[in-house]
Amino acid sequence: MENVLFILFLAVMISLLFQWAFRNLPNEQWxxxxxxxxxxxxxxxxxxxxxxxxxVFSANATVAATALFFFLCGAAKVPFAGSAGxxxxxxxxxxxxxxxxxxxxxxxxxxxxxxxxxxxxTLLSPWVTALVNRVGESxxxxxxxxxxxxxxxxxxxxxxxGLGRLACISxxxxxxxxxxxxxxxxxxxxxxxxxxxxxxxxKIAYESGLEGEKVVPIQAxxxxxxxxxxxxxxxxxxxxxxxxxxxxxxxxxQGWRFVSETLRxxxxxxxxxxxxxxxxxxxxxx
Numbered sequence: 380m381e382n383v384l385f386i387l388f389l390a391v392m393i394s395l396l397f398q399w400a401f402r403n404l405p406n407e408q409w410x411x412x413x414x415x416x417x418x419x420x421x422x423x424x425x426x427x428x429x430x431x432x433x434x435v436f437s438a439n440a441t442v443a444a445t446a447l448f449f450f451l452c453g454a455a456k457v458p459f460a461g462s463a464g465x466x467x468x469x470x471x472x473x474x475x476x477x478x479x480x481x482x483x484x485x486x487x488x489x490x491x492x493x494x495x496x497x498x499x500x501t502l503l504s505p506w507v508t509a510l511v512n513r514v515g516e517s518x519x520x521x522x523x524x525x526x527x528x529x530x531x532x533x534x535x536x537x538x539x540x541g542l543g544r545l546a547c548i549s550x551x552x553x554x555x556x557x558x559x560x561x562x563x564x565x566x567x568x569x570x571x572x573x574x575x576x577x578x579x580x581x582k583i584a585y586e587s588g589l590e591g592e593k594v595v596p597i598q599a600x601x602x603x604x605x606x607x608x609x610x611x612x613x614x615x616x617x618x619x620x621x622x623x624x625x626x627x628x629x630x631x632x633q634g635w636r637f638v639s640e641t642l643r644x645x646x647x648x649x650x651x652x653x654x655x656x657x658x659x660x661x662x663x664x665x
Contacts, residue, residue, distance in 0.1 A: 382617040386610050393542070393606055401599045404432075404548040407578030436546035444539025447609070451531035451616055461523035464511040465504070465532070472507075473500045493540050494636060501629075504532050527616070530625040534612045537632040541605030544598040548574070551581025555595030556644040565642070569595050587644060597642050604635050 403409055412435060414427040445466060452462040473496040480495030508529060512522040547553040558566045558573055573593040576583045584590035612628035 382614060385617070386614050389613075390610055396545075397599070397602060397606075400545045400548060401574075401596070404545060405551070405574050405576045407581070409549045410551070410578055410580060432549040433546040433552075436549060437543055440539045440541075440543035440546070443542055444535040447538050447613070448531050448535035451534060451613065452528060454617060455524070455527035455531070455619075455621070457523050457528055457531075458515075458521050460520065461511050461515055462528060462531075464514070465507055465523070465528060468507045468511070469500050469504065469532075472503055473497075493543060497536050497540065500532070500536065504529055526621045526625075530612075530616055530621040530628075533625045533628040533632075534609050534616060537605040537612075537628060538609035540632075541602045541609065544602035544605075547598045551576045551578070551583040553598055554583040554587070554589070554644055555597035555642050557589060558593045558595065560644075561595060561642070565595065572596060572599075574599070583644075589644070594644065595642050597639055601635065601639055605632060608632055608635075 409432055411429050412432050413430045415430065416425045416427050418426045420426050448466060449459070449462060453459070476499040477491045477493065477496035480498070481490040481492040484492070484495075505525070508523065508525050512525075516522055544553070554576070555574070558569060561569075570593075574596040575593055576590055578584060579590060581590065583594070608628055608631040612624040612631075615624035615627060
């Protein structure tokens, strides 16, 4: 019963956050949080550094995903030192990988990709877990059980990405196709639930000129589906069905990554099948 109440509590809290976010974040005032003056450029002009809501929501999503990972590992009696070691090494590997992969695929030096970091994390996580176990055993510590640790990682990732999509909405990136460019069936589904971004500094405006256009709310759909995936998998995890939780979370998250690419309008690399879709398929198989 406690497991059900915990999952329901998270679901209610996140749904309230999503209702507010989907209604407000496409608006212009939810992109720049503050501007920090750096140097004067004239009598009435300053050069400044913009602090964005993108950073706030990204940081919050990372903290939430990390907290969920530690909570699940603790519930499965995974030693904290071991789970912290796994998380720390993966952070060190995945954060630079996010920028490197985006630059290789999209050719942009200042872009980051969640898909790329998760791809690297998925491939490295079994090896990192084995490394932490070997180091721990050499120091006389207890080894960590691989199955619950990897399952907890598989659950934390979609939770983090789902909550992180709020950052994309506030910045106007990772945006969907205009309703005028999708099939009639898709248009009917989203006609009453589309996004309309406002603000010339939103990425959707300066990159594709789609300010004020009705677009598929792909960030919102992705956020909802990934969080539902994480919550349902967490329920299985708390019932000690670690393998089932891992499979459900991995297949659902990466399967949706492949499908969602077909509804996005931002640049995803060359070819009908993007590199991100290929990475998603590789993650699912691995």
